[in-house]
Amino acid sequence: METVDVDRTDAAYRAWLKEAVRKVQADANRSADTHLLRFPLPEAWGIDLYLKDESTHPTGSLKHRLARSLFLYGLCNGWIRPGKPVIEASSGSTAVSEAYFAALVGVPFIAVMAKSTSQAKIDLIEFHGGSCHLVDDPCEVYEVSMRLAAETGGHYMDQFTYAERATDWRGNNNIAESIFAQLRREPHPEPAWIVATAGTGGTSATIARYVHYQQFDTRICVADPENSVFFDGWLRHDPQATSERGSRIEGIGRQRMEPSFVPGAIDRMMKVPDAASIAAMRVLENVLGKKAGASSGTGLWSALKIVAQMRAAGEHGSVVTLICDPGDRYLDKYYSDEWLAAQGLDIAPCRAELEAFLADGSWPAR
Structure with a gap:
């Protein structure tokens, strides 16, 4: 039988491909790592809260x-x-x-x-x-x-x-590796919790896999907004869960269980009302002087709730969440009182809860 040999090599394409890959890798090489910001909490609590500021990337987001x-x-x-x-x-x-x-x-x-x-x-x-x-x-x-x-x-x-598969979760400068490297000299270098939000689910999968691979004791919580199915699908072990309405919090929450969401890798999920997400986003601006998107507020609300639970249990340690993108993309939306009114969203009660917690450490029971 005659040997069949098919060579699809195109010299021009291979040259283009090499140059394209070089350009993408060079972009990463030019970019410094994103900052890990400290969110101020009373020193007596013995709990540190950090925000990984992904808004400093060249295109402004995680x-x-x-x-x-x-x-x-x-x-x-x-x-x-x-x-x-x-x-x-x-x-x-x-x-x-x-x-x-x-x-x-x-x-x-x-x-x-x-x-x-x-x-x-x-x-x-x-x-x-x-x-x-x-x-x-x-x-x-x-x-x-x-x-x-x-x-x-x-x-x-x-x-x-x-x-969830395009990112090398074992290392290679992924977001999890970056967080742990930046915490190395902090009082609690291995965080008790990392809080992520889910749009594709790729970030939570990367962080959770890295934590398990490195044999850390850190637990992973995913904060989910209203009208997203991730929480319900995770709770019911239902990969076919769907929602009729879309999320109001841009960038996170989906109407179906996305293939990149890996529910078995994470430890906890928290359903966050949209009013709470936006209230936390605005509190973040007051505390750090930095505008962020509402998805960052979703994560911050959950992270602060975890801090409150750790404090009530007498636990010390650190918690990490993310600043996903800058708030200047939402000036006519989440930062607009007129938009909030049109949506029927009253953020005042949630904001009062957060401000009370930051002032005296009390988190009202709902």
Whole structure:
């Protein structure tokens, strides 16, 4: 039988691929690590709270890490090709970061997003050279993204499937490795809890896997907003859980259990009312002088509740949560009292709870 030998090597493509990978890796090499900020708590409590400030990435959010990993994954798998568009289903921040990397390697980018996405995010995607395809129902983003990829011959990046596998959770400067390195000289270098929020679920999966791999005792809590199914799906062990309404907290919460959400890796989940997320976001600004998005407020509310529970139990240690993106993307939304009124959201009671806790250590029982 004659040997069959098929060689698909294209010299021009291989040269383009090498240069594209170099550019993405060079971007990481140019970027300093993000800061780990200390949230002030009374020293007598013996508990330290830190916020990993992912808003300092070049594209302004936690999703910069994910987009870099997804582009390297897509490039090295041969999925991203010269001249062909990358398409992504996104609630905004991932698309901003992917538009940046698409421009870096020289391919078109199309973001498929709900019409409710903040205008500031749409403007940033277009600033980085991407285009936006807006849909009425957030549940449509998956199907529309696949259709556009088929029609254009492009690549559907599919962050909701590949987020948990594109990142090397064993190390290689992932967010978990960075957190533990920055805590090394702190009073409690191995945190009792790390609190994450979930959009794809990739961040919580990366942190949880790293903790287990390194044999740390740190526990992982995922804070979930209203109208998201992650909490219910995790509680009922139901991978098919769905929700009829989408999350009001941009960047986190989903209407289906996403493939990148790994429920078995995490220890605890906490359902957070939207009013509490926005109240915590505004308290964060008062305490640190820094505007952050409402997803950061979701994590901060849960982290402070855990601090309160540790204090009540007489426990000492540290807790870490994340600043996911900057608040200037939401000035006409979460920072707008008119928007809150239109949504029927009263954040005053939740804000009062937080301020009372920070003042005297008491967390009202609900």
